[in-house]
Amino acid sequence: MIAWLRRAVQAGLAVVGAVACMAAFAATPKDQLVIGMNMNNLLSLDPAGATGNDVLGVVANLYDYLVELDPQDLSQVRPALAERWEIAPDRMSLTLTLREGVHFQSGNPLTADDAAWSLRRVLKLNLAMASPWKSYGFKAANVERLIRAEDARTLRIDLPEATDPRMVLYTLATSVSAAILDRQAVMAHQKNGDLGAAWLLTHAAGSGPFALTEWRAKDAMLLDRFDGYWRGPARLRRVVMRHIGESLSLRFMIERGDVDLAAGMAGPDIEALKKHGGVVVQPVLRGTSYYVAVSMKDPHFADRRVRLALRSLIDYQGINAAIMPNYGVSHQRPVMIGLAATLPDPGYRLDPAAARKLLVEAGYPKGFGTTIRVMSDPPLINIATSLQATLALAGIDAKILSGTGNQVYGAMRERKFEIIVGRGGGGVEPHPHANLRALVYNPDNSDAARLTNFQGWRTSFHDPEINRLIEEAVRERDPAVQDEMYRRIQQRYEREVGAIQPVSQMVETVVLSKRVHNYIGHPSATTHLRDVYKD
Template sequence: MKIAYLLSAPVLAVSLAVSLCMTSVQAKTPDDQLIVGMSMNNLLSLDPAAATGNDVTEINVNLYDTLVELDPANTSKLLPGLAERWTVSPDGKSITFNIRKGVKFQSGNVLTAEDAAWSLQRVLKINLALASSWKAYGFTAQNVEKQIRATDPNTLVIDLPEPTDPKLVLYTLGSSVSAIILDKKKVLENEKNGDLGAAWLTTNAAGSGPFILNEWRAKDVLLMTRFDGYWRGPAKLRRVIMRHMTESQSLRLMIDRGDIDVATGMSVPDIEAMKTNPNVAVQAVKRGNVYYVAMSVKDPRFADKRVRQAIRDLIDYDGINKTVMPNYGLYHQRPVQMGLPATLPDPGYKLNVPAAKKLLTEAGFPNGFKTTIRVLSDAPFINIATNLQATLSLGGIEASVVSGTGNQVYGAMRDRNFEIIVGRGGGGAEPHPHSSLRSLVYNPDNADAAKLTNFQGWRTSFISPEINALIEKAEVETDEKKQLAMYQEVQKLYDTQVGAIIPVSQMVDTVVLTKNVKGYVGHPSATTRLREVSKAK
């Protein structure tokens, strides 16, 4: 189906131009347009309070602005955004932002601190997935208007409801799509039945960013055009077109022919083939998430530390990272993402069948046992699972691989109804140890009734009061050296206690670009901004 059949009249000419480009082997996309091939399967809503996943983040940071940004070259460095500057109170309990004057939304409305306060409050009031980070800091729908407020048109104050490291909050403001600033007046003009504009924002935008949303057709195409009134100055590109493409070979063919400028989601063989193409560049973007093998401690077998350690000894880390993970991940065995000062060197786990058999015998399973591995049917997850299935069999464990959709796999994990899962997770977006540990390790209440589904540690039923207490203490420690030592001690304890989530590799997102694309810098937190991207003529 051609794009032109699905677009409205104002964008018909653009769509026809793109379609015509695809008829020539020597095709070349327009110099002032960026054509992106990507999967939109997980793009369900554009509402910043409801949207999850890297794809929607990369779209929304080009339609909207945030108070601060994370430097893509050094994500620990905060850069000004809508906030020209900010100060943290001496006691670490309050952050004050000076909002830049003269910024206008794409509607023409003036952006003020009230828009910023309302946008952040709205996330808690709607209370969907994106509220999780804020609730972890102690914000609630009931207290958020008091804790986050505009004291004048250019001053925003965030008072922290609970003790935490204010850097964590700043990193969330720079990395989470929930921190996007909305045009309050425009959104409320489209409110229905008190939904705070949720229905309208599913397919529309009300931002101040460098690009204006023209049209989005689910699982088809998304079109953005340059906002000439952007406060930083107009973007270098006039238009960005994102096309839904899921077949790796199609992406490879189209970028090879010049029909698209950027391709994401390509398979490893096609990426490797592209590396030999002189007309393209391959950019690997390191993310903070990790690929892991997880066990349910609700299962009596995996409640035994010796069995968990045996599983850890039956993972072929070297083989997986050499044969399965190129262009998907980098060798990593710690629950804290690599590259942070607090991250310890890898503990050096190796496939060790004799050690695993000895542990299984001591645990009462000299002949192993039967189990299941739940996993997504997509690469590299399914490939990790089949590799794991083979090495588990060396220790006498007969594992059946059960593949499915995200809801089937992670839904079972959220319900604590699984045995082994191959998955991917971790805070990751914020360059802070607490982000990863909160997601993968921390479990403040192990009761089923607690339903702490956002904590993957809770999903596994693994709980360590000692580790929990140390994570909580480190979060509020103001002495950086002491805090660093605490986070390192958490990793050592997790190693000796054999946590239920075993990291195998840290996520890499590989993007393929035509050589004439200039200034494209993939961001580790998925906040890839296109305002400085251009194309050589």
């Protein structure tokens, strides 16, 4: 294959055409990493609007961030484009000093002006990735004043309202919105004042270790090494990402050596590959939860007793034992595993008798009918099937409505659902506020508020006391006091029977050829490939 590919390149054949032929061959080239993955949800490369874990891994290698998180210890913030930073004594501003001599892939120098413009652009476009910044109080009207370059190397970020500055640093390190763009290159493609948004859907303008050579949606993406990278050239010459929609196909391809890394495989195929001597299975714990959510706009689930009954109708142990291996680990709290503030699991169990008693008290002695919306992909559909069966033990007749992400989460955003089996809840930043902001916080429960990025709002769960505690905790300066406040929030959420019940914390499992070295999957999905190499 290597000789064929070289001849193809020398002959000037189209790069993507070469990639399309790679499936017929084994033993991928030594200087290329070939990744097999489902690219259905890879829809945009614009850091201001791109969503999903898949794009995080792409952007982390096309662009640089100001800071990074240590993949082995997420509490450790490491220098990247910013060689140092300071938090003001009043905790209301951050000043970052950028390193000298960094150039974009275009050859343009990277300055603090580029960094300020990149962050401001996110708020001005107000696309999906503006959400974390808006939660800190930034908006298009104030961002020019609050985020600015003081000179070519100094970036200052003034906070519009009191918050934990660690959260802002974590967002700078993990959110796709924090990638630093080449302003000159992007603005050269601006149309009708869109700040280059149309062009950046399918192009990139970064300073990262790899440059985008070609992307064909749901087909293939090629990233070629940027030899002028400020850290020094990456060890691989090329990264090839191939769209492989079927898990079984991915399994066969990594067994044969057609791909070097397989991502997003089904649990049974991962289990089978654990017995294969030529591969390594690498699980990475994420901060996201698999959950069962109900709408409190629905009259059944507006009743606390019905929500409490539902809590006793989830087979947590059975789901985690039979369905979740290689997908998740048992976890029943809204705050992710591993943080000082995370409470031990409450130990919820399947208890149909307790559920039936609660339903009688709520006025539903014979149960009722409802629907479960869920994506058709495993493990979500499997969790929904288990839930359907256990709900029936208490007389609740639940019909499963499976669909695409837009159909399922779209109904949730419109607050037009009854039950959803889903995955989400922040957790990119290693801080309790990241989970609570996503799953619990709901400062305005009106339909007109349209707080669609808050899943608490989507479910119509609204507790003013919890909202107050979340707002106060993120401003608290004493770490011990702050942790205790987060524990109180979890305890109150348990007593109030929140509308979202976590079942399992997400594990992303990749399968690697043993030829691949230095691949360290990042819990925040910002996995860097600059130091990866192959035998």
